[in-house]
Amino acid sequence: MKPVRLALLGCGTVGTEVVRLLHEQAADLAARIGAPLELAGIAVRRMGRDRGPLPVNPELFTTDPLSLIKRDDVDVVVEMVGGIEPARGWLVEALRSGKSVVTANKALLAEDGAALHDAAVEGRADLYYEAAVAGAIPLLRPLRESLHGDTVTQVTGIVNGTTNYILSAMDATGAGFAEALDQATELGYAEADPTADVEGFDAAAKAAILASLAFHTRVTAADVHREGITEVTAADVASARAMGCTIKLLCIASRGPDSTGADSVSVRVHPAMIPLSHPLARVGDAFNAVFVEAVAAGQLMFYGRGAGGAPTASAVLGDLVTVARNRLVGVRAASESAYAALPIRPMGEARTRYHISLDVADRPGVLAAVAGVFAGHDVSIATVRQGPAGGTDRPVGRGGDAVLVIVTHEATDAALAATVEDLRRLDIVRSIASVLRVEGGDR
Amino acid sequence: MKPVRLALLGCGTVGTEVVRLLHEQAADLAARIGAPLELAGIAVRRMGRDRGPLPVNPELFTTDPLSLIKRDDVDVVVEMVGGIEPARGWLVEALRSGKSVVTANKALLAEDGAALHDAAVEGRADLYYEAAVAGAIPLLRPLRESLHGDTVTQVTGIVNGTTNYILSAMDATGAGFAEALDQATELGYAEADPTADVEGFDAAAKAAILASLAFHTRVTAADVHREGITEVTAADVASARAMGCTIKLLCIASRGPDSTGADSVSVRVHPAMIPLSHPLARVGDAFNAVFVEAVAAGQLMFYGRGAGGAPTASAVLGDLVTVARNRLVGVRAASESAYAALPIRPMGEARTRYHISLDVADRPGVLAAVAGVFAGHDVSIATVRQGPAGGTDRPVGRGGDAVLVIVTHEATDAALAATVEDLRRLDIVRSIASVLRVEGGDR
Known part of the structure; x- marks a missing residue:
C-alpha cells in the first residue's frame, strides 16, 4: 500500500514525541489507516540541536520548511512551531496546494483561522487541530x-x-x-x-x-x-x-x-x-x-491533560489517522461550520454574579450608603458580611476600619462596573480590595 | 438541494424527541449538513398510541418497518426499537442495500455487532451508534x-x-x-x-x-x-x-x-x-x-447524562449529521477497526484488590488462621480491622462473635476465589459477609 507521507514542521517537545510514537506505533497506525505513515522530512530552525536519540534518518532534517511543504511527495503537513508568522504562510501554501494540515497552533487559529479554513476549501484539503485546545482531551x-x-x-x-x-x-x-x-x-x-x-x-x-x-x-x-x-x-x-x-x-x-x-x-x-x-x-x-x-x-x-509532549502528540496522531484515511479514500472532512455568523455581544452585557470586598470606615450609615450605590445601578445584593479590620475568622480590612464583603445576584458587567466606579467615589470607602466574578452557581 | 431522507424505526421516548428536534432544528441541521433532513416514514408497533402532539404528517406512520426500509427514497435508517430480533434483520437488510444506519441498540451491538459491521462493509454504508453507550456523552x-x-x-x-x-x-x-x-x-x-x-x-x-x-x-x-x-x-x-x-x-x-x-x-x-x-x-x-x-x-x-429522551436524541442527531454529510459527498466512514483481534483474558486472571468482611469466632489464633489461608494462595494482606460484633464505630458482625475486615493488595481473581473457598471451610469462620473488589487506587 502506498504510504501517506508527512512533513513535520518543528521538532521540539511535541515534535520529538510525535516522531517517537510514529515509529513505535507504526504497525498499529498502518492497520488503522490502511496504509503506513512515512516521514518525508522534518523542518527545524537549527540543525545541530540535541533532540535526544530519535528513530529517524538524520537526512530527513532540513532548515527549509517551504521547500519541504512544496515537495510533490508530501501529503500531509504537521505544524508544531506555533506563532502567527511564518506559520500562516506555510499552512496557507500547504492547504491551497491540496495538502492536509494537522496543527497545534492555537495562536494562529484564533488570530486568523479564517485564512486557514478558506485555504482548506480552496485546496480541497483537511484542516485538523485537536491539539490546539486542551491537549490530549478529545474536545x-x-x-x-x-x-x-x-x-x-x-x-x-x-x-x-x-x-x-x-x-x-x-x-x-x-x-x-x-x-x-x-x-x-x-x-x-x-x-x-x-x-x-x-x-x-x-x-x-x-x-x-x-x-x-x-x-x-x-x-x-x-x-x-x-x-x-x-x-x-x-x-x-x-x-x-x-x-x-x-x-x-x-x-x-x-x-x-x-x-x-x-x-x-x-x-x-x-x-x-x-x-x-x-x-x-x-x-x-x-x-x-x-x-x-x-x-x-x-x-x-x-x-x-492539557499540555505536555505525549498528551499533545496523542491529539496530533489522532488527527493524523483521520486525515490519512481521508486521503486514501480521496475525500475531505466537512468544512468549517460558520454559517450562523452570530454577532459578538459586548462584555458590558455579560451577566454574572460578583464578589466585592471593600475597606470602609467603621461608622453608622456605611452599609446603607454602600447598598444605595448598588441599588442605584439595579444590582441586587445577595449576601453581605461585615467585620472589623484584622478579625481572624471574619473578613480582614487592609488598613481600613472595617471590611464589607458583598456578593450580588446576577447583573450585567456594565452595571457592576458603574457600581464599582461610584463606590470608589464614596469617601467612606477607603479602597476596593477586590472585585471577582462568581460563576457556576444556580441561576 | 436534494434532501437526505430518513426512516425512523420506533417512536417511544427517544423517537419522539428525535422527531421534535428534527423539526425545531431543521434550518440549523440543513445548514450544517448542506441539505435538509426529511422524514420518509416512522415505523411503530401500534398505530393508535398517544405520542403527544408531534410535528409530523400522520400519514408517515406505518406498522411495516421492512417495507419502509426497502423504499428507494430512504437514505438513512434510524433504529430506536432495541432488542436483538427483529432489529437485527432490519438493520442488516438496510446496510446491505447501502442505507446508512444510526442506532441506539446496545444489546444488538454487543450480541452481534459483527453482523452489522459486515453488512455495512458489504453495502458500503455507514453504521453509527453514539447513543448506544452513555447517552449524550460524545464517547x-x-x-x-x-x-x-x-x-x-x-x-x-x-x-x-x-x-x-x-x-x-x-x-x-x-x-x-x-x-x-x-x-x-x-x-x-x-x-x-x-x-x-x-x-x-x-x-x-x-x-x-x-x-x-x-x-x-x-x-x-x-x-x-x-x-x-x-x-x-x-x-x-x-x-x-x-x-x-x-x-x-x-x-x-x-x-x-x-x-x-x-x-x-x-x-x-x-x-x-x-x-x-x-x-x-x-x-x-x-x-x-x-x-x-x-x-x-x-x-x-x-x-x-447517560439516558433520557433528549440526551439520547442529541447523540442520535449528531450521528445523523455525520452520515447525512457522508452521503452527500458519496463516502462512508472508516470501517470497524477490529484488526488487533486480541484474545479475551479469563476473569480468573483479572488483578485487583479486595475487601473481605468475615464473621469469626472471637478466640486466640483466629487471625493467624485466617492470615494463613491468604498466604497459602499468595494473596498479600494490606490492612486488617478486627472488632467485637455489635461495636458501633467498628465493623459489626452478623451474629458471629467478632468481625474481621481484610483489604488485600492486588491479586488475581482466581487466587481470591480460592482463598474465599478455603475461608468458608475454616470452622472459626461463621460466615463471609461480603467480598468486594476495590478499584481506582494507586497500584
Whole structure:
C-alpha cells in the first residue's frame, strides 16, 4: 500500500514525541489507516540541536520548511512551531496546494483561522487541530461533529494548565501570586516569560477556537474579553474559601440574546470564584477540563491533560489517522461550520454574579450608603458580611476600619462596573480590595 | 438541494424527541449538513398510541418497518426499537442495500455487532451508534477516531444510570438495596422489571461495545464477566465509607498481558469500592462517566447524562449529521477497526484488590488462621480491622462473635476465589459477609 507521507514542521517537545510514537506505533497506525505513515522530512530552525536519540534518518532534517511543504511527495503537513508568522504562510501554501494540515497552533487559529479554513476549501484539503485546545482531551471533534445535532449554549473551561497550577497552589498553601508563580516556574509548569499564560492570552486563543466550533461563528482572539490572574491575591483566595468557593481562570463562551433580544455570542476569559461543589472546582494542578451545556444533551464534561509532549502528540496522531484515511479514500472532512455568523455581544452585557470586598470606615450609615450605590445601578445584593479590620475568622480590612464583603445576584458587567466606579467615589470607602466574578452557581 | 431522507424505526421516548428536534432544528441541521433532513416514514408497533402532539404528517406512520426500509427514497435508517430480533434483520437488510444506519441498540451491538459491521462493509454504508453507550456523552467517536493515534490501556466507566442512582441513594441515606430500588422505581429511574439494569446486563453490553472500540477487537456481551448490585448491602456501603470509599457499578475493560505474557483484553462489570478521591466517586444520581487511560494521552474523563429522551436524541442527531454529510459527498466512514483481534483474558486472571468482611469466632489464633489461608494462595494482606460484633464505630458482625475486615493488595481473581473457598471451610469462620473488589487506587 502506498504510504501517506508527512512533513513535520518543528521538532521540539511535541515534535520529538510525535516522531517517537510514529515509529513505535507504526504497525498499529498502518492497520488503522490502511496504509503506513512515512516521514518525508522534518523542518527545524537549527540543525545541530540535541533532540535526544530519535528513530529517524538524520537526512530527513532540513532548515527549509517551504521547500519541504512544496515537495510533490508530501501529503500531509504537521505544524508544531506555533506563532502567527511564518506559520500562516506555510499552512496557507500547504492547504491551497491540496495538502492536509494537522496543527497545534492555537495562536494562529484564533488570530486568523479564517485564512486557514478558506485555504482548506480552496485546496480541497483537511484542516485538523485537536491539539490546539486542551491537549490530549478529545474536545474539538465532539464539538465539531458529535454535537452537530444539538445547540450548544455554553462552554466553560479550564484550558490553561500553568494558571490552574498556580491557582491550585495558592488555594492549597495560602501563597500569593508571585510566590506560586515562582514555584510553578521552578517545577517547569510556567515558562521563563509567563505572560501568555498568566495574562490569559493563551486561554483567550483557546476560547476563540472553542466558541467558533460551538456556535458555528467565526470568533477571533480580538473578540474575547480577557483578564489574567496576576491581580488575584491570597486574600481573594481566602475570601473564596470562606464562601465555599475556589478561584479558577475560566474561559466562558456563551450563546444567548443580547440587549435587543438578538441571538449573540459572548466570549470571556477571567479569574472567577466557583463553588467547590462544581465539577470544575476539583480540576487541580495542570489538568484541563471543559464543561459543555447543550439544549438536548444537557451538561457534559471533558477532562484530561492539557499540555505536555505525549498528551499533545496523542491529539496530533489522532488527527493524523483521520486525515490519512481521508486521503486514501480521496475525500475531505466537512468544512468549517460558520454559517450562523452570530454577532459578538459586548462584555458590558455579560451577566454574572460578583464578589466585592471593600475597606470602609467603621461608622453608622456605611452599609446603607454602600447598598444605595448598588441599588442605584439595579444590582441586587445577595449576601453581605461585615467585620472589623484584622478579625481572624471574619473578613480582614487592609488598613481600613472595617471590611464589607458583598456578593450580588446576577447583573450585567456594565452595571457592576458603574457600581464599582461610584463606590470608589464614596469617601467612606477607603479602597476596593477586590472585585471577582462568581460563576457556576444556580441561576 | 436534494434532501437526505430518513426512516425512523420506533417512536417511544427517544423517537419522539428525535422527531421534535428534527423539526425545531431543521434550518440549523440543513445548514450544517448542506441539505435538509426529511422524514420518509416512522415505523411503530401500534398505530393508535398517544405520542403527544408531534410535528409530523400522520400519514408517515406505518406498522411495516421492512417495507419502509426497502423504499428507494430512504437514505438513512434510524433504529430506536432495541432488542436483538427483529432489529437485527432490519438493520442488516438496510446496510446491505447501502442505507446508512444510526442506532441506539446496545444489546444488538454487543450480541452481534459483527453482523452489522459486515453488512455495512458489504453495502458500503455507514453504521453509527453514539447513543448506544452513555447517552449524550460524545464517547464512542473519541474512541473510534480521536484516540486512534494512541494505545488505550483501560476504560473504566459508570455507564448505567439506574444502578448509579440506587447506589448513590444507598450511600446518601444508608438504605438497603431493596428500599433504594423501590425509591428509584417510584421516581422513574428504574423500570418495572429492573433486571437488565440491576443484574448488570445493560452495563455489560456497553462494556463490550467500549472494549471493541478501545482495543480494536471484537468483544461481545458473552465475553464480559458480569455481576450485578443486588447483593450489595447497607453494611457494604458503610464499610466502604469507613475506608474512605464509595460503591459503584463499574465496567472495566483493560488491555494487558495474560498469564503467558501475550497481549489480551479483560472486560468485567461488577460493583466495586473506589476511593472518594477518584473522579468517578463523585458521579452521582443518574449521571454517567467514563475514565479512559491511554499511553500517550494519560487519563481522560467524559461525563454527562447517560439516558433520557433528549440526551439520547442529541447523540442520535449528531450521528445523523455525520452520515447525512457522508452521503452527500458519496463516502462512508472508516470501517470497524477490529484488526488487533486480541484474545479475551479469563476473569480468573483479572488483578485487583479486595475487601473481605468475615464473621469469626472471637478466640486466640483466629487471625493467624485466617492470615494463613491468604498466604497459602499468595494473596498479600494490606490492612486488617478486627472488632467485637455489635461495636458501633467498628465493623459489626452478623451474629458471629467478632468481625474481621481484610483489604488485600492486588491479586488475581482466581487466587481470591480460592482463598474465599478455603475461608468458608475454616470452622472459626461463621460466615463471609461480603467480598468486594476495590478499584481506582494507586497500584
